[in-house]
Amino acid sequence: MNVLPRSVADLTDDELLALYADGVPDGPWLRVNFVTTLDGSASAGGRTADLGGDDDLRVFDLLRRTADVVLVAAGTVRDEEYGPMVLHDADVEWRREHGMSDHPVFAIVTGSAGLDPSSRVFTAAPVRPIVLTSTSGAASDRGRALAEVADVVACGDDSVDVAAVVRALGDRGLDRIHCEGGPSFFGALIAADRVDELTLTVDPSLEGGEGPRIATGSSPELRRMRPAHVLLGADGVLLTRYVRS
Numbered sequence: 391m392n393v394l395p396r397s398v399a400d401l402t403d404d405e406l407l408a409l410y411a412d413g414v415p416d417g418p419w420l421r422v423n424f425v426t427t428l429d430g431s432a433s434a435g436g437r438t439a440d441l442g443g444d445d446d447l448r449v450f451d452l453l454r455r456t457a458d459v460v461l462v463a464a465g466t467v468r469d470e471e472y473g474p475m476v477l478h479d480a481d482v483e484w485r486r487e488h489g490m491s492d493h494p495v496f497a498i499v500t501g502s503a504g505l506d507p508s509s510r511v512f513t514a515a516p517v518r519p520i521v522l523t524s525t526s527g528a529a530s531d532r533g534r535a536l537a538e539v540a541d542v543v544a545c546g547d548d549s550v551d552v553a554a555v556v557r558a559l560g561d562r563g564l565d566r567i568h569c570e571g572g573p574s575f576f577g578a579l580i581a582a583d584r585v586d587e588l589t590l591t592v593d594p595s596l597e598g599g600e601g602p603r604i605a606t607g608s609s610p611e612l613r614r615m616r617p618a619h620v621l622l623g624a625d626g627v628l629l630t631r632y633v634r635s
């Protein structure tokens with residue numbers, strides 16, 4: 391544990407990647423990434439855009455770089471107006487050098503299949519996205535429309551079973567799962583004890599409003615995590631990393 395934070399600005403991309411790879415096994419690994427304000431809000435004005443700053447964005451991109459799949463639940467895809475999962479040229483180059491596909495797969499979790507098939511998430515996707523939904527979601531008109539532009543996978547009957555989501559990705563060889571939220575889905579992952587790592591950026595701000603916490607829902611027990619590192623970003627942002635204890 392690095393107690394006195396090193397500055398992100400003093401670290402090269404390779405040094406940062408080494409820090410985030412520490413302890414990650416070759417097999418399945420589920421990392422969740424969030425930003426929070428000091429008073430525990432996961433958003434400011436309903437979005438995360440004003441939180442975290444440039445160093446958070448730099449690490450955010452680096453974490454996508456090493457992922458087989460970027461997993462995001464539908465609420466976040468809609469609220470944050472996600473586009474297609476297209477990485478920057480430098481990330482693509484790095485992935486090619488490391489024998490990976492150019493871009494990670496974009497996997498979206500939705501119970502209702504309430505996603506727009508004409509969205510650029512699908513129409514401009516470099517890799518066919520995966521929609522993880524329920525059996526009823528997949529069988530609905532919306533689910534059938536999504537099947538034209540994505541692989542639609544049923545994970546549970548009337549609702550989405552998160553353990554089945556993780557299994558479905560593993561079955562496709564997508565072991566390095568990078569989850570970007572949001573809070574409801576993170577809560578479900580915690581309840582199902584599927585979280586191996588949390589990378590949490592602490593933005594030194596007080597929201598004082600009605601923003602959600604980073605995980606909502608109910609979990610049967612406290613899940614212990616072990617601190618792995620803390621880095622200092624510009625303007626007092628802290629980039630923390632915790633792994634399963």
Ligand SMILES: NC(=O)c1ccc[n+]([C@@H]2O[C@H](COP(=O)([O-])OP(=O)(O)OC[C@H]3O[C@@H](n4cnc5c(N)ncnc54)[C@H](OP(=O)(O)O)[C@@H]3O)[C@@H](O)[C@H]2O)c1
Nearest residue numbers: 424425432463464465466500501502550571572574575578
């Ligand atoms: N601070 C951060 O780093 C961060 C990160 C991400 C998001 N956010 C914020 O979080 C807010 C969105 O929160 P949210 O809780 O609505 O988002 P969410 O967890 O991304 O999405 C919830 C949706 O996921 C789908 N879902 C399907 N199965 C589920 C399951 N088993 N458990 C949970 N969700 C399941 C449902 O979609 P359907 O309705 O389509 O069935 C559900 O409505 C936004 O304000 C966003 O800015 C913050």
